Amino acid sequence: MRGSVRWRRFALFLVPSLAALAVLGFGMAEGAVPVSFALSGRQMQVSADRLSGRGFGLYPVVVRSANGRRHQVMMLTMRTAEIYGLCQSATVDTPLGRYVLRLSAADRARPAPVSGLGISATDVKADVDFGSLVLNEDARTLGSAGSRGDYGVGAAEFTVKRVRVHAWMVAGGTLRVKGLKVAIGRDVPTCF
Amino acid sequence: MLLADWGRRAAAFGEWARGRPFAAGCLLVASGAEIMLMPVVRARLVVHTGVGGYAGFLLGLFLIAMGAAVCFAVDQRSVIAVLAVLAALAAFVLTNLGGMLIGSLTAIVGAALAFAWTPRADG
Known part of the structure; x- marks a missing residue:
């Protein structure tokens, strides 16, 4: 038995599939569909103009790298937050050279709501304003990844301005961005 | 002799x-591998990656299985094509834009090829 591809049938299937993909892509850009990212294992930059919300936690965690070495990072968690002027960029080494992949909110005045966000960061720069701040809260009570007896910072409410974070990963949350811009290229600027 | 044997095997494989729908199967397997491996390849750290990581692994594995299935269960190609497209769309939302679009697009093209493949009675 032999066979061949019938190209009209091919188009009949391809067009609605691509249309569905386009609808999802459009929905994401409009903020109707939450996007989930798991860009793991690569240092990336995350920045925002302003970030405010509830349920902030900061505690140390240890992550293990592929070669067995352990790295100390900070885990930043927030239960719910609104982000203004979000930007995330990572450099990717490809066979064609070093590329910058950048995701950013097109409209800096419109907030992007997030929930259940966890960021593991190596350094953080920001102007902060905490409400109901607790220093030296037990890390275990702030999150399941924290170990009992570790130092932690907790706050019921927080507002952070001009955030600059070097992060290993951002995970476990939902993010809705209206007008998400995705750019990849050699001359795309990083977030900071 | 070895070369002739190899040539005969290649011809048999071609047949x-x-x-x-072999090309379709290959595309589906490639897309699944891309979606599954994108967060892993060249990673400096193995970290817990949350829902996106697990979804990428599962959907990638599913697409690879669909690619194999379309080669070995040729009669089921239409159903497999529909399932593969649904997995590709799910991957687009759940995992790094479906391997930065590449995986999802490859899977959709592969599924369309599988759907459009028709056996010829005369061949």
């Missing part, structure tokens, strides 16, 4: 491949 086998022409009897099924």
Whole structure:
């Protein structure tokens, strides 16, 4: 038995599939569909103009790298937050050279709501304003990844301005961005 | 002799491949691998990656299985194509834009090829 591809049938299937993909892509850009990212294992930059919300936690965690070495990072968690002027960029080494992949909110005045966000960061720069701040809260009570007896910072409410974070990963949350811009290229600027 | 044997095997494989939507299967397997491996390849750290990581692994594995299935269960190609497209769309939302679009697009093209493949009675 032999066979061949019938190209009209091919188009009949391809067009609605691509249309569905386009609808999802459009929905994401409009903020109707939450996007989930798991860009793991690569240092990336995350920045925002302003970030405010509830349920902030900061505690140390240890992550293990592929070669067995352990790295100390900070885990930043927030239960719910609104982000203004979000930007995330990572450099990717490809066979064609070093590329910058950048995701950013097109409209800096419109907030992007997030929930259940966890960021593991190596350094953080920001102007902060905490409400109901607790220093030296037990890390275990702030999150399941924290170990009992570790130092932690907790706050019921927080507002952070001009955030600059070097992060290993951002995970476990939902993010809705209206007008998400995705750019990849050699001359795309990083977030900071 | 070895070369002749190899040539005969290649011809037999070609015959086998022409009897099924082989290109479609290859594209589906490639897309699944891309979606599954994108967060892993060249990673400096193995970290817990949350829902996106697990979804990428599962959907990638599913697409690879669909790619194999379309080669070995040729009669089921229409159903497999629909399932593969649904997985590709789910991957687009759940995992790094479906391997930065590449994986999802490859899977959709592969599924369309599988759907459009038709056996010829005369061949």
